[in-house]
Amino acid sequence: AQKITQTQPGMFVQEKEAVTLDCTYDTSDPSYGLFWYKQPSSGEMIFLIYQGSYDQQNATEGRYSLNFQKARKSANLVISASQLGDSAMYFCAMREGEGNNDMRFGAGTRLTVKP
Amino acid sequence: GAGVSQSPRYKVAKRGQDVALRCDPISGHVSLFWYQQALGQGPEFLTYFQNEAQLDKSGLPSDRFFAERPEGSVSTLKIQRTQQEDSAVYLCASSLEPYGYTFGSGTRLTVV
Numbered sequence: 001a002q003k004i005t006q007t008q009p010g011m012f013v014q015e016k017e018a019v020t021l022d023c024t025y026d027t028s029d030p031s032y033g034l035f036w037y038k039q040p041s042s043g044e045m046i047f048l049i050y051q052g053s054y055d056q057q058n059a060t061e062g063r064y065s066l067n068f069q070k071a072r073k074s075a076n077l078v079i080s081a082s083q084l085g086d087s088a089m090y091f092c093a094m095r096e097g098e099g100n101n102d103m104r105f106g107a108g109t110r111l112t113v114k115p
Numbered sequence: 116g117a118g119v120s121q122s123p124r125y126k127v128a129k130r131g132q133d134v135a136l137r138c139d140p141i142s143g144h145v146s147l148f149w150y151q152q153a154l155g156q157g158p159e160f161l162t163y164f165q166n167e168a169q170l171d172k173s174g175l176p177s178d179r180f181f182a183e184r185p186e187g188s189v190s191t192l193k194i195q196r197t198q199q200e201d202s203a204v205y206l207c208a209s210s211l212e213p214y215g216y217t218f219g220s221g222t223r224l225t226v227v
Contacts, residue, residue, distance in 0.1 A: 004157075035216075043204060045158075045218035091157050102148055102171060103216065105157035 003027065004094050004106035011111050013082045020067070021077040021109045023092035032096045034075040035103060036066065039089040048090075051075055082113045117141075119219035121207050127225045128197045136192045136222045140209030144217075147190050149182055150206040152221070158206055164190060197226045 005024045013019035025034065036048040051059045051066045059066040067076040079086055089110050093103040120139040128134050140147050146165055150158035151174075160174040166187035175182070179197075184190040194201055204221040 006157075037218075042220075043223075044220050045206065045208075047216065102160045102163045102174075104160060105150075107157045 003104050004092055006092055006106035006109050008109045009107075011109055012114060013079075013111065014114050015084060016081055018078060018080045019082055019111065021079070021090050021092075021111065023075045023077065023106060025073050025075060025092075025094050027073075027094065027096050029096040031098055032094055034066070034068070035093040035095070036064070036075075036077045037091045037093060037105075038086075039091060039108070041088070045091070049077065079111075084113050084115060087111060087113045119207055119209050119217050121205075121219035121222050123222060124220065125223050125225075127227060130198060130226055131196050132226075133193065133195045134197055134224065136194075136205050136224070138190045138192070138207030138209075138219060140188065140190070140207070141211075141217055142188075144209035144211045145187075146210040147184060148208045148210075148216070149190070149192050150208065151176075152204040152206055154203070161192070161205075194224075197224075199226050202226045 003026050032053045034051045038046040038048055049059050049061045049064045049066050051068045058068050063080045065078045089108045091108045092106040095101050095103045122137045148163050149161040151161050152158040162182045163171040164184040167184050179195045181193045202225050204223050206218055206221045208216045208218045210216045
């Protein structure tokens with residue numbers, strides 16, 4: 001069963017505008033971590049932001065914030081003030097349980113920032 | 116080293132050929148993961164090591180795939196008798212603690 005769902009294959013946003021990339025997840029484990037990664041055309045996976053299941057507040061990292069709605073099992077990424085360099089694939093991922101377990105990824109969303 | 120290093124960066128293999136992909140993790144990182152990323156898709160988990168112990172290999176698609184990390188540092192992913200459906204980018208990641216995964220740039224395997 002798919003554990004991470006990203007329903008937007010592609011998104012467009014105007015430069016300097018904000019954009020939300022959707023992610024829903026499925027787990028029965030009370031302890032889990034949620035991640036967002038950026039993958040530009042060069043292929044490397046760049047870590048953006050992390051949210052733990054027990055964190056009380058939404059994670060923020062610069063222009064990135066994570067809209068964590070635990071009851072709805074959603075972890076949407078918000079990018080504020082989009083820049084042309086934000087154009088890339090964005091992947092949501094989840095790691096279940098305690099300890100250093102593997103991550104499972106969604107199918108990704110391709111974001112294109114228009115000038 | 117400063118990051119996770121993977122080699123080769125690109126590999127073209129004839130169908131039926133064996134290949135070996137190398138991952139050199141960040142020094143001291145206990146955990147090492149291999150992922151397979153097909154074109155246009157998200158990375159799919161293959162296998163996971165903690166030091167030299169392979170704790171999870173549930174994602175390996177067939178018995179043609181084999182991974183090892185004999186001394187708990189460098190890891191090799193071997194694919195025997197490659198087939199066209201093995202064409203993908205193979206990503207390696209390492210981690211010291213549950214929070215921070217660092218990925219390598221990947222090896223793009225093309226089977227012709």
